[in-house]
Amino acid sequence: MHVPDGFLNAGVSVATGVVSAGGIGFSLVRAKESLSDRLAPMAGLVAAFVFAVQMLNFPVAAGTSGHLLGGALACIMVGPWAGTIAVAIVLVVQALLFADGGLTALGTNVLLISIIPGWGGLAIFLGLRKLLPSNRGSVVAASFVAALLSVVIAAFAFVVLYAVGGTGNAPVSTVLAAMLSVHVLVGLGEGLITALTVGAVVSVRPDLVYGAQDLVPDLAIGPDVRRGVVTR
Amino acid sequence: MTRKGLTAVVVGGLIVAGGLAFFISPLASSSPDGLERVATDEGFIDTAQDHDLADGPLADYGVQGVDDESLSTGLVGHHRRRDHVRHRAGALRHLPLAP
Numbered sequence: 001m002h003v004p005d006g007f008l009n010a011g012v013s014v015a016t017g018v019v020s021a022g023g024i025g026f027s028l029v030r031a032k033e034s035l036s037d038r039l040a041p042m043a044g045l046v047a048a049f050v051f052a053v054q055m056l057n058f059p060v061a062a063g064t065s066g067h068l069l070g071g072a073l074a075c076i077m078v079g080p081w082a083g084t085i086a087v088a089i090v091l092v093v094q095a096l097l098f099a100d101g102g103l104t105a106l107g108t109n110v111l112l113i114s115i116i117p118g119w120g121g122l123a124i125f126l127g128l129r130k131l132l133p134s135n136r137g138s139v140v141a142a143s144f145v146a147a148l149l150s151v152v153i154a155a156f157a158f159v160v161l162y163a164v165g166g167t168g169n170a171p172v173s174t175v176l177a178a179m180l181s182v183h184v185l186v187g188l189g190e191g192l193i194t195a196l197t198v199g200a201v202v203s204v205r206p207d208l209v210y211g212a213q214d215l216v217p218d219l220a221i222g223p224d225v226r227r228g229v230v231t232r
Numbered sequence: 233m234t235r236k237g238l239t240a241v242v243v244g245g246l247i248v249a250g251g252l253a254f255f256i257s258p259l260a261s262s263s264p265d266g267l268e269r270v271a272t273d274e275g276f277i278d279t280a281q282d283h284d285l286a287d288g289p290l291a292d293y294g295v296q297g298v299d300d301e302s303l304s305t306g307l308v309g310h311h312r313r314r315d316h317v318r319h320r321a322g323a324l325r326h327l328p329l330a331p
Contacts (some may be wrong), residue, residue: 001266004283005283006279007279007280041242042238045241045245049245049248052249052250052252052253053252057262057263064265065261065262065264095285096285098290099283099288099291099292100283102280102283103284103285166276167279168271168279174274178270178273179267179270186266201241205241208238208241
């Protein structure tokens with residue numbers, strides 16, 4: 001999904017850069033307000049995990065692969081502010097150190113891979129959780145659907161940018177059909193990875209997952225309790 | 233089940249992430265990703281420009297100066313690209329036609 005330099009014209013690249021800078025700036029302010037001793041290490045873990053798993057391209061069709069975007073995963077795990085920052089850091093490192101994703105397209109990529117799938121995916125996740133029973137299974141199911149749709153939304157967002165300032169000559173309608181059909185398949189992989197990851201952490205410490213904080217872990221008798229310290 | 237500490241969760245997660253990057257990335261698909269596929273099929277892949285930092289020491293997830301491709305890739309857990317657009321590839325190096 002990483003957009004290289006040249007796919008989109010300068011105007012769109014600058015505009016997405018401004019929007020992304022605003023989104024990340026806002027996230028920094030809000031994340032600072034909610035920063036806790038638990039959030040910081042979890043956000044770091046999420047960034048490292050997204051970086052690692054983004055490299056694992058899985059086949060989706062003949063001659064086509066997909067990889068995790070991670071926006072939805074990050075925001076479900078550590079919330080909308082730290083989540084978008086974590087994935088944005090991954091994108092900056094990829095663009096500056098690994099020549100992955102264009103430099104002028106960095107704002108576009110932060111928008112398409114961090115902010116849009118992150119906030120869009122989290123909104124879908126939270127909406128689904130209100131509809132579903134309050135248990136761990138619902139968190140996993142909502143993660144799957146939200147992550148799947150977050151990729152489709154990101155693909156749609158790319159086509160919108162292409163329609164406004166794409167440098168290619170292909171008609172928007174054919175690009176739209178092609179992007180959506182392939183990214184539904186990529187989304188299945190995104191949903192699977194996200195559901196497995198969220199499910200794994202929820203199974204041991206639901207309180208560490210932003211989107212599952214309401215699920216109280218099984219009552220634990222341990223040193224914390226004996227000291228009378230509330231650790232949640 | 234005992235309650236896992238925050239440190240255990242974070243360290244465990246980092247071990248999983250590192251293991252995936254180093255051991256599973258060679259199995260990753262070398263095919264172009266969804267956007268690259270669409271750009272190729274719809275004829276605008278050539279509008280992509282070379283990356284300004286394409287000659288950087290870690291460009292394309294290889295380590296410059298390390299000629300053994302498996303080692304070079306393994307060091308960052310990734311395969312270098314072949315083209316002006318990224319090809320996330322791990323399996324590619326096992327093919328006889330690998331560049």
